Amino acid sequence: MKAISIDNISKKYILSHKKKKYQNLKESMSGFFSELFSSKDEEETKEVFWALRNVSFDIEQGDRIGIVGSNGAGKSTLLKILSRITEPTSGQVKVNGRMASLLEVGTGFHPDLTGRENIFLNGAILGMKQQEIKRQFDEIVSFAGIEKFLDTPVKRYSSGMYVRLGFAIAAHLEPEILIVDEVLAVGDSEFQKKCLGKMKDVSSSGRTILFVSHNATAIQGLCNKAAFLQKGSLVKYGEVGEVLHDYMTSISKFQLQQNWETPDNAPGNDQVRIKNIEVVPEFINGSKNIDVRTPLKINIEFWNMLESAHLNLSMFLYSMTGECVFNVGSQAKTFSKGLIKGMLEIPANFLNDGSYYISVMIVKDTADPIYFMEDAISFDVADWREGTNWYGKWPGAVRPINIPVQTWKVDGLI
């Protein structure tokens, strides 16, 4: 039986770009009055943006669907339409069964209310009956592990506790169709494992799950089918392994290089401009994805427009959640005008799986940042592991296998 059938849905947004017409108050006043009395010269341009375009696919009851795609591919828009938060511009969706959607953990939590009060509030918002919540109350509390803080306002909770409570409530919903967006990106790994386990329980009881995540490992472990969206269109829908493979190859093609031909349109300022920045993976034994075993080279070229400047190059690596994993810099050297090249090598078996962003800073006289290029380039590292039977998300910003943990036997007696 079909749980959800999505038939040719599209979602259009209209973006209006307004040019800044007036620079100061006087100009804007006079401009306002002249516009009142004359016919408007339209400076507002409208652009039609299709967040989703003609997407169709069917979801059978009991399917666990992973939805993948890079940022802006339309994943969230699709979930919003399915969970009835916004309506499609055209097309239609048929949903068969009781549906609950979890686009955020702890939706509607009120910071001033206690954990206990928020369980009832959030449960009701997610569509649970008060009776159901009462019945499952103890289970929710112990799943979240917040027994001691039940009567503390949630604004005093640590962010981990907050997320755990939010997920615990949602996990005790008993819908036939569950829609989950990226909520596993938060919380500690212990809890992430618990969540994945809970979602597996849910799916093995024959319920349908739609799951959006950047975490390919989680999708691989949980889902049997996947849908790959790109720029609002459905590129591929089918067995999870194949779809993930296509997705991985496509992101490595698109994002690994940014290049500018001339200094005129390149990012930068009067002193320096960026020419090229790229991530070069050194693939081993024919693999096509960047995974944790792949050594990476990050090349950067920039035009220096200063005469004899004492410059050094500083590179920042950020994890997907925005924490800086490391910041390293080159030795400062004196350069004359011209093209300058820099390189950073990230060894194999150092990064964890996940998305990373690189920002670049060019510093003058070792103290004066003259240009900072934020999120210059991003790349995803896929998971690969051996010698373990555990497939949950590997915790940590890095996974340096070269820093080994050793064990040895010291005594035969117990």
Next chain:
Amino acid sequence: MERDEVIIKAGKSALHYWREVWRQKELFWILGKRDVMVRYKQTILGVAWGVIRPLMTAIVMVFAFGKIAKLEQDSTIPYMLVVIPGVIIWLFFSQSLSQISNSIVGNGNLVSKVYFPRIIIPFSSLLVGLLDAMIAFAMFFVFCIYYKFLPSWHIFFAPIFLFLAYLGAFGAGLLASVLNVKYRDIAQIIPFVVQFGYFISPVAYSSERVKDEWWYPVYNLNPVAGAIDGLRWCLLGDFAEFNWQSFIPMLLFVTISVLFSIWFFRKNENSFVDHL
């Protein structure tokens, strides 16, 4: 959450909209309860504020209008008793109006993350004001005992006028709540309306004083006037006549505004999230 088959399609709001609203009545209660509970959290005086607000308002009005403007000379009963019904309605109306008009934007985090019939949010804004109105009523009875004044049997009609005042706030507020999603100017206008509103409503004076003016019919377009006149009739009995001149315009206002704004709300509710 719906057991039946649901079809999601442009411009088609749920077939059984009101049935769904009814099913989610628990959400109505719990959202209202949340507003009430949150109201006095982390205050020292807590619910006492529910008494202090109407009391201070009434005292200031008796002082300004009764003593300084000397309106109490016309009154055969203590001026405080004339003012309190006005204060009850005015506070209830203005509070409901502000709450309702801000309800969608204020609950934007819910609207953009979970589906339920949106109209539950403005509906549930009723409870906070209602609780305050109850407290203000209790205050009225305390003053009755103090002044040894016996309210008439008309008092049994009081809930009707409270309800009509709510509907007035609901009609105007619902319209404002929808517009506020797109145009935040509304959030600027409402506090302003609340501020000057009681001068153009018979809150601190009796509508007897303005009855003979040529602009009185225009004055009565304000639904609060009708509700206050009505509540005075309920609470003061023989000391305030039933005023049809303000009652009829109020009924018209309430009916038209409520029907229109519900229609307007339903027309727009599916696209709220695109503008929040």
